[in-house]
Amino acid sequence: MVREMISSVVFFISEHSFHLTNKFKLRFPRRASCAQCHSPSSFQRRTLLRFLFAFPLITSVGSHSVLGRPEGVNKPNLLPKEKKLVIDLEHYLTSGQLKSLERQIEDLERRSGFKLRVLTQRYPDTPGLAIKDYWQLDSRSVVMVADFFGNSGNLLKFNVGSDLDGLLPPRYWSLLSSKYGNKFFVEQYGEDRAILDAADNIFSCILQKGCATP
Template structure:
C-alpha cells in the first residue's frame, strides 16, 4: 500500500498544532504514488476517481511524535514522488484584517455566500461546540500555516481547505476531539461526493464548498452513536 521511503508533503495543507509543537519544519509522511492520502493511513484505490472507499491499514511510524497520528485525521495533497524538501507556505499578509471564519483568497465565493456560510458555522459552534473554519485557496496563493494562530486551531477545530489544484477540492484537518465523534470514513465519503472534479467542474467551486459545509453541519448535529454521519447529506 505504501512505500517505506519517507518523503516530504507538498504543503498546500494545514498542519495540526500537535504535529508542529516545537518546530515549523514540514512533517514527513510515507511516500505513495497516489494523489491523495488520509492520515490514520486510510489508503486510496488508484483505480477509482477521485476519492474511493478506503480502509484503515496497520499503524506505521508516527509523524512528529509517537502519538502524532493517533490525534489527527486530515486529507493531504502531496507530490507523487519523493523530492527535496519544499518550503512550507506561511503568508500572513494574505489573512484578512479582521477575524472571520471563512477566508476566500481564491475568489470562489460571493459576499452573500460568505455571510451565509459564516452564519451556518456560527450556528454549528453554538449547538455543538465544534469550530468549523473554511479556507478557499489556489496553492501556492494561501496564508498556509499562518491560519493556525489566526483561527486558534485546537482539538475541537475542523479546518476545511477548498483547493482544486490537484483534482479533489475538499481537504480536511480534523482535531482529536472531533475525531472521537465523527467516523473517519465520513471525510473521505464527503470528499468523494462533493469534492470530485466532475462535481465542481459542473456546478462550480462555490457549490462544492456550500454543500460540504451543510453536510458537515448535519453530521455534527446528529447524536453520537454507531450510525451517526452514515449519510453524507
C-alpha cells in the first residue's frame, strides 16, 4: 500500500544497480568524494532500488518510496542497428542537435572516462533491458531518459552509476530534473532545450570535477 512516494520512473539494468532521478537516486558503493559535494544521508546510503527499465512508477510525497509496478515492456526492436549514443524515438531533436550532442558525449568520454547516453521514449514503447547491452552500461554511465510516463509532469529522469556519486550527489540529480524537466520549462522552451541544457550542465559539472547543485 502506497504511503509516501517519490516521483520517478526507474529501472534496473542487470547486475549494475542504477538510480533514476526525478527526486530519486541510484545507489552503488562510493569510491571518492569531492570537496564541493555533500555525502548522502545514511537513509540514502541504505536505499538501493532495483528496477526494470522504464516501467516501475514511484510518486512522491516525503522521504520514503514505494514502488508500483505496471506490466513490464521490453522491445529491443526499437534499438537502431547501428550504434547510437542518442536514441531519439520521440524525435525531439533535429539532426543537427543530435550530431552536436553526440560529439559532446564523445568528448566527455574521452576527457573524463564517464559516459552519458540519452534515450527519448514514450512508455510503453521502450527498448527495456536491451539498452544495457546495447550501450554496455556500467558504474561510470549516466542515462538520461526523456519520457512523461507516469503523468509526473516531469520529462527528465536520470539513471546514474555509482562512480559518479563522489562528483554529483543525489541532490544534484533531483534538482537537475526539476530545473530542466518541469512542465513549465518544457512548455516554454521545448523538449529539445530541456534535454540539451541538462546535458550541458552534466558535461560542465563532470569536467570541473563535481557540483553540489546544477
